[in-house]
Amino acid sequence: MDTTQRTDQQRSADRRRRELLEAADRVVLRDGPQASMNAIAAEAGITKPILYRHFGDKGGLYAALAKRHTDALLDSLRAALDAPADRRERVEATLDTYLAAIEARPQVYRFLMHPAEGSQVGDQGFDVGKHSAPLLRRMGEELAQVIEDRLDLGPGSQQLARVWGHGIVGMMHAAGDWWLGERPCSRAELVRSLADLLWGRLAAAGDKVGGPGF
Amino acid sequence: MDTTQRTDQQRSADRRRRELLEAADRVVLRDGPQASMNAIAAEAGITKPILYRHFGDKGGLYAALAKRHTDALLDSLRAALDAPADRRERVEATLDTYLAAIEARPQVYRFLMHPAEGSQVGDQGFDVGKHSAPLLRRMGEELAQVIEDRLDLGPGSQQLARVWGHGIVGMMHAAGDWWLGERPCSRAELVRSLADLLWGRLAAAGDKVGGPGF
């Protein structure tokens, strides 16, 4: 009841929670996102109700799990975005950081973005649809803030920055997802191609064959 | 055994299949993607095993359901992409077509892209993660083909076109998703902002405040 005791208990609970999260991480990374609560509990050496006491429901556990990876990724992206270099270099560094992250830990990435990847039957996997969006949204909003803070876009800059933030994040995400699956080129080439796209090479390219408006 | 009879039966089966798909469509659009096979069967006025005989499993039914909407969307996108106009106009028309589609039928869109949106408990919803990707991939590949066919990109054009195809589709998708949720601006403004981004306005913008490399 007194404060010190409460603190002790709280600490112990926090440690337990961390242990449970680490166990969940192992299972999810091994079995994919359709890992059952039973399996996670077993990995942690305890039984289901304890998991539910700590995380409420499966969504809660997933959210806690996702937050760890999400925060880590966002931290490294912020670092790349804040590096002292010119704009194109920073953009390329940020793209490369993101791609390096998903390349280094594809299981984590697939867990965050592609929930029911390995599922085939019952499929009560995590409903990541609900939770992967937040990651993309957070990245979009953060990028929008950076754009608005640092670029002079004239009137309507806030709205423009937000559109661009979400659009660029989506571009990075989709291209990265495709690249991770097919590996059609090196990471550096992908980064360069995307930066070229953002730098207007699409508009600047010439037409290939003659045609009316073409 | 004879051909006419087989044809009759096949026709009847196809009609039945269409009816079932329409019933499934109604249920999914009403109950969200976590609609149960039982509910779909009930809406169609039959029982589960018939559904399974027609579609194999839940994924099969979803795939058939998704294919209808996906094909329709891709058709209208192709039309916009092929319109006789200059490049920027075509890009804007395509973006606008996509956004108009998701704006007009947001339930369909959310079903295709955000599987477990309304789920809260058991959540054995469709695993759209597995099936939404194909839509984005198809759009990316088609766009890549168009880009490669019509633009003169110099050496490495095929790879560049594919990166751009998937990247642009991802940009459109993410921006559209965000826009559909928050409606921060009109559709036309969004289209214009995205086209501006593709036209290199990000690179062309000036810095806002003085700084070393900034």
Add this chain to the structure above:
DNA sequence: ACTTGCGTGTTACTAGCGGTAACACGAGTG
């Protein structure tokens, strides 16, 4: 020392899901 409370853990259960086996009716065919 005895009881009271509380945190931690368990077993045993419910409700609902996807999916399937086994059976039943109806129509055309030898």
Add this chain to the structure above:
DNA sequence: CACTCGTGTTACCGCTAGTAACACGCAAGT
């Protein structure tokens, strides 16, 4: 009349998320 074959059903399995109810241990209060 028997025989198949398509269409439909009921009744079940195994699995899941999530929950009640009970049991141990340990510190505090009297």
